[in-house]
Amino acid sequence: MTDQLVPRIQLNDGLSIPQLGFGVFKVDPGETERIVSDALEIGYRHLDTARIYGNEEGVGRAIAASGIPRQELYITTKLWNDDQGDAATVQAAFDASLERLGLDYVDLYLIHWPTPARDRYVETWRAFEQLRDSARTRSIGVSNFLAHHLERLIGETGVVPAVDQIELHPYHQQPETAAFAEQQGIAIEAWGPLGQGKYPLFEIPEVTAAATAHGVTPAQVVIRWHLQRGHIVFPKSNRRERMAENFDVFGFELTNDEVAAITGLEREGRVSAHPDEVD
Template sequence: MATNSIKLNNGVDMPALGLGVFQSAPDETSAAVEAAIATGYRHIDTAAAYGNEKEVGEGIRRSGVARDEIFIETKIWISDYGYDEALHGFEKSAGKLGVEQIDLLLLHQPLPTAFDRTLEAYRALEMLLNDGRVRAIGISNFMPEHMERFLEAAKVMPAVNQIEVHPYFQQSELQALNAKHGILTQAWSPIGGITFYGDGKRSTLEDPVILDIAGTHGKSAAQVMLRWHLQEGRSAIPKSTKATRIAENFDLFDFQLLDEQMAAIRALDTGKRSGPEPESITLENYGMAIPET
């Protein structure tokens, strides 16, 4: 039976299941975080670019749970890449969150059009790790073509690579590359929420294979998908602002998917990305000033 704990490559223990707050409106975020912690979550994932770090901090404080029991993860946005810029990005995030130490700090995108700035930003993360200002560092949305050059320059192996992973887009090659280097794959959009809308996209929540498995276990499609991630050894950060859905997404530890059910879900991979291509994330298209604390 999978547990809600993963040991990162530097020995830090991280809850495998966390609450994501991407696109959570600031006025809903604090309540969602508070509800998640009351449910049992001890891992919250946010980012400077989400614009809700302050509200995440408020929700954590309102929960009444001690700071050292909560694993806080956030990300430096591309506008704050560069060595000094990333150090300041950390200060902005820590100030908004109301903490002195961040548990896991990631670079949000590879920024291949200004990769030297990416490498300098990661050097800043290495310094923050060395100084004890962060407990672990990592990357997000780095593809195989970015990893080779990045790993040649990195002095500290990233603990995490947070990428789009769900039954319809599994990135098996990239997951294998992460595993080869001892980097944990963390799934954003873990139940395929990004596939639910527009352009004729179909919902994983309505997939007959997943629904059949869910019926067998008396669970929801979302619970089956999240259980699949945990049994494959990934971290997952489902997003919701509804207390009932937040609680449902955490109710994963009383059932086990069979090997053939795991294989059936793996067979759903379409190889088609639903989120933006990492190559398209440039300063020209996505650069934005991250506000001061």
């Protein structure tokens, strides 16, 4: 298995992103280097981390140890809520993330949550534009922004995020935000693509029937559903065999009916707090 099989999604800023990657939320900092090294060995080239995960150093050590040329990797990190603010505040947080990662640029930098109670995301976004202009982040985007946050951000700055990284899995598909993003040319990154294991996604008949039909696992069906819906995904696993399973999703294709049946599972079953309430 190599990264050559992973399609790239075109972004609205002219750049592109590998559609399948590896996420490290809740990966223990002490284990991150080993786990990310395993993921890189399997073939993943797109890594998704964040300051708040506390494991940027481990991601950086695995990258350095891999010897993989930097231009073959796609690295995302995120600005945490208490670092939102003016250009100097954002710049300092960004510099600290780069230093922990041991990189001189990232491919994508995201505002992690809108945190409307702070009311600083528009100001923060203007600082993101400056970071992108400095080329130390190639693309800029947001995370957990609902349609009304995106509308305000775009309305006040005229700058459209390249991506919106939102909770998205068969039980929580955020159709309103996804439709608004599509209309604006914003790519959707689906976090919690497997529902974080909090729902019995792998036992639902619509998923197990497709798994049996294609001779694959339910997790592979769910990842394949995301890919065929056009989402960018980076499932997390601490286990090497599951990392390999989650990457091995290019040898089969779901039928339109199978995709539609899984899309029909929507039930507003979120795993996180509502983005208007997170501070």
